[in-house]
Amino acid sequence: MTAVRERRTCALCGTGTAGHVVLSLPSTPCANGFVDKPQEQERFPLDLQLCPAPECGHLQLAAVVSPSLLFDDYVYASGTSPSFVRHFGNYAERAIDLLGLDEKSFVVDVGSNDGTLLRQFVDRGVTGVHGIEPARGIAEIAESRGVPTTVAFLDSALARDLRDRFGPANLVTANNVFAHIGDLAQAASAVRSLLGPRGVFVFEVSYLADVVEGLLFDTIYHEHVAYHAVRPLVRFFDRMGMTLFDVERVPTHGGSIRVHVANDDRAVSPRVAELVKSEEEAALFSARTYEEFGERIRTRGQKLREQIAALKHDGWRFCGYGAPAKLTTLMYSFALDADDVEFIVEDSPLKRGLFTPGTHIPVVGPEKLAEVSGQRYCALVFAWNYYDTIVAGHADWSGLWMNPLTLARLDGRAVE
Structure with a gap:
């Protein structure tokens, strides 16, 4: 089976969708393609098609990656x-x-x-x-x-x-x-x-x-x-x-x-x-909605990189918290890599000891936060849907917390 195929019809109504791409994000490896050592990983397009049928309007990926490649070694529980x-x-x-x-x-x-x-x-x-x-x-x-x-x-x-x-x-x-x-x-x-x-x-x-x-x-x-x-x-x-x-x-x-x-x-x-x-x-x-969506993504990414640069200028270093699948899209869309994020803390033991897809940032356990406590670290919470729970669970940590999606920032006790 080929690793990827191009979708040319709507999955819900069968209308032709070739030529109806409304949003293109950077190509990435499979979002859960965590690896045990840094290695070359194939990237696949992330283009979204909008069904043109007036009674439908379904949104879908243009490139469909083989389910076996995506799910045979799944690491989410x-x-x-x-x-x-x-x-x-x-x-x-x-x-x-x-x-x-x-x-x-x-x-x-x-x-x-x-x-x-x-x-x-x-x-x-x-x-x-x-x-x-x-x-x-x-x-x-x-x-x-x-x-x-x-x-x-x-x-x-x-x-x-x-x-x-x-x-x-x-x-x-x-x-x-x-x-x-x-x-x-x-x-x-x-x-x-x-x-x-x-x-x-x-x-x-x-x-x-x-x-x-x-x-x-x-x-x-x-x-x-x-x-x-x-x-x-x-x-x-x-x-x-x-x-x-x-x-x-x-x-x-x-x-x-x-x-x-x-x-x-x-x-x-x-x-x-x-x-x-x-x-x-x-x-x-409407296709215009997704054109505007793409502009909003680019603006948000630029603002995040500006915040990171400013904090680095003040002597801060960066780690991450949470290694969900969505981390991969965010890292590639915002042009972040191992030079920006040194390590990522993950609660699930299934991903610890591995490296993130493509960017190859090491995934470690929560004990790593204790090791760097007192140092000037800012944690980007990639598992943003659990932001409040994660921050509350590490109330004694001295660093900064930041939601990379919304740019909301919570200063810890290290910042007076």
Whole structure:
């Protein structure tokens, strides 16, 4: 399989998208392509296409990198984030109440990672669960936690197999996964065949409106082949013979939506039409919006480099905190490298001892902060969605904290 292919049609409606690139970010290696030593890494384009169909307007990557290259050696685990564990606990409780799930129910999670979400269902008495996860190492963690997991990508054959073995699913979930799938029609068809007649598909995904409004450009990377708004999704699921009947906005990842899709006709929440209207008013389906978005990115990057230069002039050195996938896009877009950031502290043991994709900055454990305590260091918090939690957890550190996305800065006790 080739490492990358060019997309020429809209993933949701099939309209031709070649020639409709509205934003180009610098080419980068795979965002989770952490390596055990500095080495040459292939870079792939980050160009965004906007579907020109008046009733659609879906935003997607023009270059689709092979899923095997992206996910076979995945190094992100949901369970390492306490806030995400709490989020998934609330998520499971809401789903159980909505659908009346019990010990006889069957729940399937697509892209189940280390089983954190499914474990929440099990702990609440919904023991009929099954995960689908392509990264073998992460799937083994889920299995060790008592979550049955199939190591694969979802397709129609796997959906039929699971249904034959366990019966139809009452609930299929996919969290921060529906943006990762190249063939969304094939995935939706597989979900539909896996669900029972009254089954529901619930997925969470980063919300395009929040990405644009909050300048969350670093969430654009090769794992995210799609950038979802409600309007294109409504029409897509209608064509798939399903009903998008509700949408909730949730705060995860800087702003996401939780989408509810039924396998049958049912009443549609007014929230769906309200969000579609707000998307159209925000011009999310206009090429000009993304031209302006690109200008805002360039301006923000220039301001950050100016702040870094000024602090370096005053004797400050820089490290980072958090090594999420979005770090890669931010580093390349803002022209930062190992000359700017000496090391990056990471809470997840899966990434410690590795080097960041392309820029090859060493990733270390939190104990490194204690080693440099008292020195003039400023920490750029690349995991900006956990900024407050990270800063609060290291209240005794003497350095500076800075959010590289918003440029917000919190001076520690070293600055009087």
